[in-house]
Amino acid sequence: MTLMPPTGTLIPADAPFSAQQESWLAGFLAGIAAAGRRGDAAGDAPAATIDVFVGTQTGNAELVAEDVVAGARARGLGGRATALDDVTPEALAAMTHVVVVTSTYGEGEMPDNAGLFWEALQSDTAPRLEGVRYAVLGLGDRGYDDFCQAAKLIDTRLEQLGATRLHERVDCDVDFEEPAAQWTTAVLDRLVAETGATGGEAKAAPAASAKQRSRWNKRNPYPSRLTENRLLSSPRSAKEIRHYEFDLGDSGITYEAGDALAVVPLNDPALVGELLTHLGAGGDERTAELLRTEREIRTPSKELIADLVERAPESELAAVVAHGDRSDLDSWLWGRDVLDLLRDAGSKAPSLAELVPFLRPLQARQYSISSSPLAHPGSVHLTIASVRYGMANRRYEGVASTYLADRAPGDVGIHLQPNAAFSVPANDDAPMVMIGPGTGIAPFRGFLHERAARGAAGRNWLFFGDQHRETDFVYEDELTALREQGVLTELDLAFSRDQTEKIYVQTRMRERSRELYAWLEEGAHVYVCGDASRMAKDVEAALLGVIAEQRGRGDDDAAEYLADLRRAKRYVRDVY
Numbered sequence: 001m002t003l004m005p006p007t008g009t010l011i012p013a014d015a016p017f018s019a020q021q022e023s024w025l026a027g028f029l030a031g032i033a034a035a036g037r038r039g040d041a042a043g044d045a046p047a048a049t050i051d052v053f054v055g056t057q058t059g060n061a062e063l064v065a066e067d068v069v070a071g072a073r074a075r076g077l078g079g080r081a082t083a084l085d086d087v088t089p090e091a092l093a094a095m096t097h098v099v100v101v102t103s104t105y106g107e108g109e110m111p112d113n114a115g116l117f118w119e120a121l122q123s124d125t126a127p128r129l130e131g132v133r134y135a136v137l138g139l140g141d142r143g144y145d146d147f148c149q150a151a152k153l154i155d156t157r158l159e160q161l162g163a164t165r166l167h168e169r170v171d172c173d174v175d176f177e178e179p180a181a182q183w184t185t186a187v188l189d190r191l192v193a194e195t196g197a198t199g200g201e202a203k204a205a206p207a208a209s210a211k212q213r214s215r216w217n218k219r220n221p222y223p224s225r226l227t228e229n230r231l232l233s234s235p236r237s238a239k240e241i242r243h244y245e246f247d248l249g250d251s252g253i254t255y256e257a258g259d260a261l262a263v264v265p266l267n268d269p270a271l272v273g274e275l276l277t278h279l280g281a282g283g284d285e286r287t288a289e290l291l292r293t294e295r296e297i298r299t300p301s302k303e304l305i306a307d308l309v310e311r312a313p314e315s316e317l318a319a320v321v322a323h324g325d326r327s328d329l330d331s332w333l334w335g336r337d338v339l340d341l342l343r344d345a346g347s348k349a350p351s352l353a354e355l356v357p358f359l360r361p362l363q364a365r366q367y368s369i370s371s372s373p374l375a376h377p378g379s380v381h382l383t384i385a386s387v388r389y390g391m392a393n394r395r396y397e398g399v400a401s402t403y404l405a406d407r408a409p410g411d412v413g414i415h416l417q418p419n420a421a422f423s424v425p426a427n428d429d430a431p432m433v434m435i436g437p438g439t440g441i442a443p444f445r446g447f448l449h450e451r452a453a454r455g456a457a458g459r460n461w462l463f464f465g466d467q468h469r470e471t472d473f474v475y476e477d478e479l480t481a482l483r484e485q486g487v488l489t490e491l492d493l494a495f496s497r498d499q500t501e502k503i504y505v506q507t508r509m510r511e512r513s514r515e516l517y518a519w520l521e522e523g524a525h526v527y528v529c530g531d532a533s534r535m536a537k538d539v540e541a542a543l544l545g546v547i548a549e550q551r552g553r554g555d556d557d558a559a560e561y562l563a564d565l566r567r568a569k570r571y572v573r574d575v576y
Contacts, residue, residue: 046077047076048078049077049078049096050068050080051080051082051087051095052082052100053081053082053099053101054081054113055100055111056102057105061139062420063213065081065099066081067180071184071185076192077195084102084118085113085114085115085116087117089129092127093128093129096133097134098132099134102114102138102139102150102154104138104148107144108149116566118150121157121158122157130164135169136155136169138171143360148172151169151171167183174363216414221264222248222415223413224247225249225412226404226408226411228244229242229408230243231243232474236470237467237471238471239467240405242384243382244404245379245380246379246412247379248379248380249378255418257424257446257447258419258424259416260367260417260418260419261382261417263365263366263382263400263403266293268399268403268407271298278343279342279349279352284352295359296362298337298398299337301358301359304341305321308350311350312346312349317344335391336391338359364415367384367442368382368443369381369446370443372447372450372453375450376449381446383445387402388402425458425525428454428456428458430523430525432447433461434447434527434529435527435529435539436464437466437530437535438466439530440528440530440531441462441529443574444464445475447527448488451487460488461489461491462488462490463508464479464494465503465508467496467497492509494507506542509542513549525569526565526570529575532575535575536573544559
């Protein structure tokens with residue numbers, strides 16, 4: 001977690017800290033100073049200090065943690081926030097009041113900045129925590145089977161180790177703001193009552209937040225003008241990858257290379273029409289607008305699936321569910337949408353009025369930003385693959401990707417999703433290794449332009465690949481120019497279908513094992529972006545193999561070496 005350093009920081013400019021270390025320390029010192037000022041006024045130190053630990057993949061948990069810290073300070077308590085991986089169980093055992101705010105990644109996994117903490121916490125050697133009082137907040141999406149699993153695991157393990165629950169865990173769905181705020185207020189009020197803190201008005205908490213929040217968010221997106229929409233891949237490619245540019249105008253939105261941008265899509269009117277016609281409500285314009293702008297009609301909700309199984313026990317869906325194999329159900333559902341499931345239920349499908357409550361709110365889609373604010377002032381760029389495929393007698397299209405490609409009007413709703421953990425090294429001399437096949441190249445285009453604009457001397461190595469060089473080498477001209485300018489030091493390409501034997505980025509990593517390890521030993525930061533289900537795992541396996549081969553000390557040593565890179569924030573991922 002990174003807190004913005006306050007004005008007039010006490011840290012010398014030449015202090016030997018990374019940007020993240022300096023930012024955390026500045027926030028910590030600011031908290032001490034603020035506590036001291038309150039103590040001077042009240043004749044007392046803070047009644048207690050809350051240690052807030054964050055596990056985050058997209059930054060939402062970080063925002064909640066900031067509000068917890070701000071609320072604590074507004075009530076006369078001390079507060080500090082840190083990433084989960086930056087605390088050890090031994091350090092945790094010495095604390096008195098602990099708050100954990102965490103999201104869940106993938107299939108019930110810990111987010112990237114919490115994996116090391118969880119590994120240590122579930123170890124047989126983890127210390128007892130009888131002196132710790134704690135509360136856990138989970139952020140997630142009920143559409144997934146492992147909803148808030150990371151929070152549930154941490155909550156249970158802390159209890160097993162003897163810690164006392166200060167407040168019951170709350171698991172928040174995608175619209176987390178209100179329940180998170182209620183939970184924060186309840187936890188802080190309990191602490192005020194227990195510790196005898198001076199107390200303060202809850203409404204003061206957001207104003208004390210460590211960062212200045214943008215007025216533009218998912219409830220109030222900025223209507224940005226889409227100024228460019230061009231095809232990057234060849235028309236002959238099996239893929240359709242596009243480059244988009246959005247004008248930030250007078251929004252005041254500021255971003256960093258590595259952040260994400262949330263795009264607010266609208267459903268395809270043609271699909272809305274098909275759905276309404278199937279339900280016998282083709283002329284219902286009010287409901288049509290609701291379905292187009294506010295409801296998720298592409299991906300069926302778990303609640304809808306359960307309802308359809310109960311309504312139509314002889315349907316194909318019901319047969320798959322009855323089999324009891326989750327992977328079989330996932331395979332059957334892949335590519336199918338709400339209309340498919342209604343057709344499968346036949347005459348037993350719900351009416352329109354019965355269906356709507358089972359449709360989840362239409363959510364913004366987040367994409368890695370592919371520009372640098374230094375090189376592209378006043379605009380933000382995205383690199384997106386349009387999702388289009390066919391099954392049986394239907395054509396299917398991605399909600400946001402084809403909205404942008406085909407139907408987006410002049411203005412598109414956007415808001416920033418900061419990702420402080422995934423950023424260009426603050427040290428301009430530090431080497432960078434970037435691994436991003438396909439649209440995973442997006443943030444690295446921004447990173448390279450950022451380094452060029454900063455005149456950074458650090459070497460930069462990019463591993464990129466796709467299916468065919470002739471049709472899928474996106475940003476080839478830009479990368480060639482960056483090579484000629486000396487910004488892009490090394491470029492390794494892997495086009496999997498251009499030869500009999502498939503070659504991937506991890507293949508190139510293994511081929512250059514000695515050089516890659518040398519870069520690591522020289523302080524390189526390693527970044528991975530792209531597909532989480534296979535690519536990211538294969539790349540990590542290759543990286544571990546490179547380390548094990550070059551060090552010659554076995555797999556356990558390689559795993560610890562990579563863990564050290566994680567702790568130093570030198571191995572970070574932006575995967576989806």
